[in-house]
Structures are given as structure tokens and as C-alpha cells.
Amino acid sequence: YINDTIFYVLTDGERNFKRGGLGLKGGMDYYINDKYTLSLSARTGNRGFERNSTSKYHEYSDPISTDQWYYSSDMFEVDFDYYVINLDYQMKFDQPGHELLTSVYYRSRQGINTNNMEEDTTSIIELGTLSQRSRQEELGNEVRIKADYVKPLQNMGKIEAGYQARLDFREADFIFEDYDYDQNEWFVNNDYTNQIEVSRNIQNIYGLFSSNLKGIDYQLGLRIEYTDRIIKQITTGDEYNFRKFMLFRTVH
Numbered sequence: 633y634i635n636d637t638i639f640y641v642l643t644d645g646e647r648n649f650k651r652g653g654l655g656l657k658g659g660m661d662y663y664i665n666d667k668y669t670l671s672l673s674a675r676t677g678n679r680g681f682e683r684n685s686t687s688k689y690h691e692y693s694d695p696i697s698t699d700q701w702y703y704s705s706d707m708f709e710v711d712f713d714y715y716v717i718n719l720d721y722q723m724k725f726d727q728p729g730h731e732l733l734t735s736v737y738y739r740s741r742q743g744i745n746t747n748n749m750e751e752d753t754t755s756i757i758e759l760g761t762l763s764q765r766s767r768q769e770e771l772g773n774e775v776r777i778k779a780d781y782v783k784p785l786q787n788m789g790k791i792e793a794g795y796q797a798r799l800d801f802r803e804a805d806f807i808f809e810d811y812d813y814d815q816n817e818w819f820v821n822n823d824y825t826n827q828i829e830v831s832r833n834i835q836n837i838y839g840l841f842s843s844n845l846k847g848i849d850y851q852l853g854l855r856i857e858y859t860d861r862i863i864k865q866i867t868t869g870d871e872y873n874f875r876k877f878m879l880f881r882t883v884h
Contacts, residue, residue, distance in 0.1 A: 637693050637694070637697065638693065638694045639692075639693045639698065640690075640691070640692055640693070641690070641691050642689070642691075643688065643689050643690075644687075645685065645687040647683075647684070647685040648683070648684045648685075649681070649682070650681065650682050651679075651680065651682070652680060652681075653678055653679040653680060654677050654678050655675060655677030655678075656676055656677060657674065657676075658674060659671065659673030659674065660673075667723065667724040667725070668721075668722070668723055669720075670719075670720070671718075671719070671720040671721075671722075672717075672719050673717075673718045674715075674718070675715075676713075676714065676715045676716070677714060678712070678714075679710075679711075679712055679714070680709070680710055681710055682707070682708070683707070683709075684705075684706070684707045684708075685705070685707075686703075686704070686705045686706075687702075687703070687704045688703050689701070689702040689703075701752075702751070704749070704750065704751045704752075705748075705750045705751075706747070706748070706750075707746075707747070707749075709745070710743065710744075710746075711743055711746075712743020712744070713741070713742055713743065714740065714741045714742075715738075715739070715741075716737075716738070716740075717737075718736070718738075719736045719737075720733070720734070720735045721733075721734045721735070728784070729782060730783055730784060731781075731782055732779070732780070732781050732782075733780045733781075734779045734780075735776075735778045736776070736777055736778075737775065737777075737778075738773075738775050739772075739774045739775075741772045742771050742772075743769075744767060744768065745768040745770070746765070746766070746767050746768075747765065747766045747767075748764075748765040749762075749763070749764050750762070750764075751763075763810070763811035764810055765809050765811075766806065766809070766824075767806075767807045767809075768804055768805070768806045769804065769805045769807075770802065770804045770805075771803050771804075772802040772803075773802075774798070774799070774800050774801075775798075776796075776797065776799075777795070777797040778794070778796050778797075779794055780792065780793075780794040781793045781794060785843070788844055789841065789842055789844070790841075790843075791839070791841050792839070792840040792842075793837075793838065793839045793840070794837070795836070795837050795838075796835070797834070797835045798832075798833070799833045800830075801829075801830070801831045802829070802830045803827075803828065804828050806824075806825060806826045806827070806828075807825050808821045808823075808825050825867065826865070826867045827865075828863070828864065829862075829864040829866060830861075830862070831860075831861070831862045832859075832861045833860045833861075834857065834858070834859050834860075835857070835858050836855055836856060836857035836858070837856055838853065840853045841853075850883075850884060851884040852882070853880075853881070853884075854879075854880070854881055854882075855880040856877065856878070856879055857877070857879075858876070858877050859874065859875065859876050859878070860874075860875050861873070861874040861875075862874075
């Protein structure tokens with residue numbers, strides 16, 4: 633309320649959210665003999681969700697100096713497929729506690745994120761409509777490798793050694809579009825459109841020695857880790873690299 637003018641704002645809106653998915657998984661264990669075991673498991677499926685919202689505003693005054701209608705609509709949707717395979721192998725030696733465990737894990741994911749937005753403005757001094765949409769297509773692959781070896785020693789100690797790797801590769805294509813009402817057509821907005829590739833590989837080897845000295849348990853360890861990360865901006869041609877060796881010592 634200003635002097636002799638009263639301003640009114642009427643609002644109305646609606647929001648909806650839903651999600652869903654399907655999945656299938658299975659596995660098997662194969663006992664080659666009492667010392668060797670092979671396990672295989674896999675799963676696949678689809679996941680997704682959708683969020684929609686609409687908003688309506690009517691702003692006006694009495695006496696009339698402002699009379700404006702505003703409408704906005706927003707839709708966001710995620711849909712992706714995935715595949716996972718896991719292979720485990722166990723080898724037991726004659727000595728109790730002497731064993732080798734290995735595993736390989738593979739995961740793939742491919743999906744699309746979609747976002748549509750529309751705005752309409754109508755007033756006594758302005759008329760405008762804005763429609764935009766974006767789409768992000770993603771593809772990701774991940775591999776994990778692990779091997780652990782344990783060897784008990786005769787003096788009540790044991791040694792452990794192993795290798796681990798995590799190998800990731802992802803690419804994403806982000807497309808942003810504006811709608812031209814004069815030409816009745818969607819156009820790509822290059823200011824916000826981008827394509828990127830990311831690879832991150834982490835590998836390490838480790839060794840542990842544990843034993844008992846005069847009733848005191850102790851453990852000595854060493855781990856060497858190497859990280860190799862590359863980020864490529866396909867749209868601009870830029871590339872960012874990170875490579876580093878790291879050494880970790882442990883005493884318990």
C-alpha cells in the first residue's frame with residue numbers, strides 16, 4: 633500500500649515428482665576344488681526420476697498502474713541405464729591363512745539429463761516469452777582391480793602384499809538451446825554448450841609386515857600410489873593434467 637494505491641499479488645502453482653526403475657541381478661559360485669573358488673555376479677537396470685513444476689503470478693494495482701501476468705514451467709528428467717559385473721577368485725594354500733584373493737569390478741552407466749524451461753510475461757507495457765532447454769548426455773565406465781596376498785610366518789608374524797587400481801573414464805556432452813519464436817525453431821546456444829572428457833586412474837601397491845615382540849603387537853607398512861588425471865574441454869580444446877606419485881608409511 634503506497635498512498636492511495638494498493639498492490640495485489642495472486643500466486644498459484646503445482647509440483648510433481650516421480651521416480652522409478654527396473655533391475656535384474658544374478659550370480660554363481662564355482663568351487664573348482666577345496667582350495668580354489670570362482671565367483672561371478674552381474675546386475676543391470678534402469679533408473680530415473682522426473683520433477684515438474686508450474687507457477688502462475690498475477691500482479692496488479694488499484695488504481696491500475698501495474699497489471700502483469702507471469703507464467704513459468706520447468707521440467708527436469710534423469711534417465712540412465714547401468715551394467716555391473718564382478719568377478720572374484722580365491723586361492724587357498726596348504727598352510728592355514730595362506731591365501732590369495734583377487735577381484736575385478738566393471739561398471740558402465742549411460743544416461744541423459746533433460747531440463748526444459750518456459751516463461752511467459754504479459755503486462756500493459758511488456759509482452760515476452762522465453763523458452764530454453766538443456767540436455768546432458770553422459771557415459772561413464774569404471775574398472776576396479778584388487779589383489780591381496782597373505783602369508784603367515786612361522787614366528788607368529790605374517791606378511792601381506794597387494795595391488796589396487798581404480799580406472800575411471802567419463803564423458804559428458806552438455807547442449808543448451810534457445811527457442812526462436814520468429815523462426816519457430818530451436819537454436820544451440822554456444823555460450824553455454826560444452827563437451828568434456830575426464831579420465832582418472834589411481835593405482836597403488838602395498839606391503840605389510842606384522843608380528844609380536846615380547847607380547848607387543850606391531851605392524852609396519854608401505855604403500856606407493858600413483859594418480860593420473862586428465863580433463864579435456866573438447867569445446868575449447870583445453871586440457872588439464874595431474875600426475876603424482878605418493879608414498880605412505882605406517883607404523884602401528
